[in-house]
Structure formats: structure tokens, C-alpha cells
Amino acid sequence: MKIHIANPTGLCFGVRRAISELEEELSRSNTIYSLGSPIHNPQEIERLSKMGLIVVGSAEEVPSGSVAFIRAHGVTPLEADIVKKKCIKVVDGTCPFVKTAQNRAKDLSSEGYVVVISGDRKHPEVRGIMGYVQGEVAVISAGEDIPDNLKGRKCGILSQTTQKVASLAALVSSFVTVSTEIKVYNTICKATLARQDSVCRLASKVDGMIILGGRNSANTKKLAEISIDVGVSTLWVEHSGELDRGWLQNKDDIGIAAGGSTPDWLIKELIQNLNMM
Ligand code: SF4
Structure with missing residues (x-):
């Protein structure tokens, strides 16, 4: 064979960077609270937990005065603000590619576009990106049709960083048939x-x-x-x-x-x- x-x-650049930042901080602090799973790999989380990592489900669960970690997939601005106010230190492990998607979503909404994210609405990265939108936002998963309320509207499209290129391309081409104005950012990393x-x-x-x-x-x-x-x-x-x-x-x-x-x-x-x- x-x-x-x-x-x-x-390991991609973003996760390698997040793990090394976590390991560095764990060598100084006994315990670090991560808002959501810092990376999506149970075996690696088990290894980091033995070093002092504690994964919590929400910003409210991070104890005051502790050290917090923001995962590679990012969090909403609201969650980031809560931990920044209550923690003595926040290590931001958000991947720069995810930060770009967050900033694109913010820019599109301030330009008056309905922000459309190609991705999985339950994924933490998508929920984080949605938090940066001030106006209307919709998430469309691969294979889903464009909802009627978005047809003919001014839509700004971007993607969850880990989507298949074919899914983004298919969504953009569907929008072309029902829109007069779209703006697209390819935020797949x-x-x-x-x-x-x-x-x-x-x-x-x-x-x-x-x-x-x-x-x-x-x-x-x-x-x-x-x-x-x-x-x-x-x-x-x-x-x-x-x-x-x-x-x-x-x-x-x-x-x-x-x-x-x-x-x-x-x-x-x-x-x-x-x-x-
Ligand atoms: S955006 Fe890309 S490089 Fe960054 S963590 Fe996700 S998969 Fe890795």
C-alpha cells in the first residue's frame, strides 16, 4: 500500500497561530477561558485542556478578573466587549481572514447593502460575522434558494471563510438573475x-x-x-x-x-x- x-x-495559518498564542499564554497563566471552542478538533482541545484551557459557552460564563481567549473563528463585537470589560487580559486569536470577512460585512452594511453571507447560519464564525452588520443580514446555505424578500434588493455578498468556491459562485450567479445591483467579496480564505x-x-x-x-x-x-x-x-x-x-x-x-x-x-x-x- x-x-x-x-x-x-x-493546520492552516490561522489555527497554527491561535494554538501557538494559546500555548504561549498557558505557559504564563494557569487557566485561560476560551469563548467557544478555540479550534474544531476534540483531540487538540483535550491536550490544551490538560494545560489549563477551559472552554465556556458564552461571555457571561467567563469569570471576572480572568484571562480570556478569542477563538480563531472570532466572536461578535458585543461578546468581545463583555470579555474586555471583565478580564485582566484578552488574547485575540481571531484569524486575520475572519477579521477581513467581519470588516467586509460591516462596510457593506454601512454602504446600505443587505448583507448576504454564503455559509452555515449555525457556525460560530457566521454568527460572529453577523454581529458586525448594523442593518439587514441573511445567511444562505449551499443549495438553498434566494428568499423572495431579497429579490430586487441591493445585496452585498460575502462568504464564510471555509465555504466551497462552487457554493459562493452558484449563489452569486443566482443573484445575478434576480438583482439589479450586487456587490461581492470573495472572503473564502x-x-x-x-x-x-x-x-x-x-x-x-x-x-x-x-x-x-x-x-x-x-x-x-x-x-x-x-x-x-x-x-x-x-x-x-x-x-x-x-x-x-x-x-x-x-x-x-x-x-x-x-x-x-x-x-x-x-x-x-x-x-x-x-x-x-
Ligand atoms: S480563515 Fe482560513 S486560515 Fe483562518 S482559521 Fe479559518 S481556515 Fe484557517
Whole structure:
């Protein structure tokens, strides 16, 4: 069996930066409270929790006088203000690509556009971006139709950073048929585009693709969808313990791709286990 690794793959710039900021702060403070999960990988969260990370669900749950961490996917301006007022220190791990999307949303709403976000309305990044909009905002997920109340309106479109390019392109082309004025910002991050492209190229050359990453990771989910769309047999695992011997049978070339929140140690562990099978 030959193993091929997608290139690039694994930790993206934004998550690598967030983890190193967290680790640096954890070496100084015994406990850090993170507003929501700092990255979408349960195994990495478990490792950081042993070092003193505590994940809380809302700004109200962060104790006064503590050190707080803002996750790579960002938070709403309101949540950021609450923690800034009550904490002795706030480490802002918001990825610069997410900050760009937040600023674009703010600019579009101040220019009078109805802000339309291509993405998943339940995702924390999208909820954070929505918080920057002062006027009307709508979220449209892949495959959904444009609601009637947005037809003929002046809409400013942007994307959740981890969306598939095809989803944004399809949404923009639908708006072209029902609008007289739209403004579009492609806020899909470069790391996401490069990882999606590498999966697409590798999936067409192998007998099976293993996608490694948290089940709560939006960008890992997109990689698995892309691999399935290419038509190759695809196995999505969170860690090497979930490898399936039966799935590996009769496959000579195996491709591996990891989501942008999958740490290097989980990729190494997966390769080691595959080599022993
Ligand atoms: S996937 Fe992109 S936007 Fe999200 S943290 Fe990584 S680099 Fe930043």
C-alpha cells in the first residue's frame, strides 16, 4: 500500500497561530477561558485542556478578573466587549481572514447593502460575522434558494471563510438573475482554497481518500464532500483509532488529507498506524 499526502494539508495559518498564542499564554497563566471552542478538533482541545484551557459557552460564563481567549473563528463585537470589560487580559486569536470577512460585512452594511453571507447560519464564525452588520443580514446555505424578500434588493455578498468556491459562485450567479445591483467579496480564505484544491487533485489519482479531522470542523467536512464529489471511496476519521481494515482492503494507493484544524501529531499518528497495517 502506498500513502500519498495532499499538499498543502493540515493546520492552516490561522489555527497554527491561535494554538501557538494559546500555548504561549498557558505557559504564563494557569487557566485561560476560551469563548467557544478555540479550534474544531476534540483531540487538540483535550491536550490544551490538560494545560489549563477551559472552554465556556458564552461571555457571561467567563469569570471576572480572568484571562480570556478569542477563538480563531472570532466572536461578535458585543461578546468581545463583555470579555474586555471583565478580564485582566484578552488574547485575540481571531484569524486575520475572519477579521477581513467581519470588516467586509460591516462596510457593506454601512454602504446600505443587505448583507448576504454564503455559509452555515449555525457556525460560530457566521454568527460572529453577523454581529458586525448594523442593518439587514441573511445567511444562505449551499443549495438553498434566494428568499423572495431579497429579490430586487441591493445585496452585498460575502462568504464564510471555509465555504466551497462552487457554493459562493452558484449563489452569486443566482443573484445575478434576480438583482439589479450586487456587490461581492470573495472572503473564502487562501488556506481553504489551497486545501480544497489539493484534495481535488489527489482524490482523482488514488483508490481511496482518508479525510482526517474533527466532526465539528466545517472545513474538514468540505474536504470530505469534495473527495466524495470526485467519486473516490472516502473515509472520514477523527483519529487513527477509527481506521477501518475492511475499507483498506484491495486499495493500493491511499490519499490522506487533513482539515485546517487537524494538528500535525494526529497526521503523524495516522501515517504510523497505516504503515503498521
Ligand atoms: S481556515 Fe482560513 S480563515 Fe479559518 S482559521 Fe484557517 S486560515 Fe483562518
